[in-house]
Amino acid sequence: MYLIIFLFFQQNEFEWLLHKEVHAVxxxxxxxxxxxxxxxxMPFSSNEGPYKQEKFVLSGAPDxxxxxxxxxxxxxxHADIxxxxxxxxxxxxRTTVQNDNPxxxxxxxDAANHLHQALFHIDNIDEDYNFQSSEEVLHILGNILGCLQRGRTSLIVPRKRTIDDLxxxxxxxxLVPNIAEDLALSxxxxxxxxVFAIYQVSSVQGSMKFDALQAEASIPWLNEVLVLFTVALQLCQQLKDKVRNTIFPNISLI
Structure with a gap:
């Protein structure tokens, strides 16, 4: 009897989660x-106007x-290097990056594209739509999580490239003017x-040697973007875990 009552309330909780809380989240x-x-x-449509331009001084070894x-x-x-x-x-x-060839x-x-893809998955769901199963909810949440993880990772983990690729x-x-062939800028x-990095390739007693210089600047809007990515990821993961836990309750019979 107690088990039947428990399952009844569990079913009601699951239906409320499926039809109310999922939409709210x-x-x-x-x-x-x-x-x-x-x-x-940066504008994401033709109605948003031109790009916003910000100037930064990258700090490294000053000499x-x-x-x-x-x-x-x-x-x-534009860059003055x-x-x-x-x-x-x-x-x-001394070299520069010019406005006509950024x-x-x-x-x-990439981060912006993944962000818009996550929004696309949400916008595709009508507010009055009734989810038919937990699997359907988990599939949608999985798609959103994937987009958010890829977007955040694209900003946190730079793609590894060889010196030759660079x-x-x-x-x-x-770059105007071009620099020496044994140098790579990134x-x-x-x-x-x-981050701005300079790599110099040289040969020392028959083996290749790589020297690097680096300078960097903190970009305020990037920090805000990463915070929002992280908050969205946590919220989405919490809902996914709740759906899973509601589907498979831990029932202990004594």
């Missing part, structure tokens, strides 16, 4: 992700590397920071 997720979209300083960039959405629209490298003697280099930050665009990168053609996002 999805609405909350939608608000968080819309707010996350607003943090990106070896100086870099000032203008960040416009998902690209570096000067650095020193050691050859037989110290050599000074340096693309694909990580930002040297042959299309972005290297943005801009990338790592968590809330914009």
């Amino acid at each position: 999805l609405n909350q997720l939608n608000s968080i992700l819309v707010e996350c979209v607003r943090r990106f300083p 070896q590397l100086k870099c000032v960039v203008s960040l416009s959405g998902d690209c570096i629209s 000067s650095f020193k490298v050691q050859r037989q003697q110290v050599v000074n280099y 340096w693309r930050l694909h990580q930002v665009q 040297m042959k990168s299309r972005n290297m053609k943005c 801009f990338y996002i790592q968590s809330h920071k914009l």
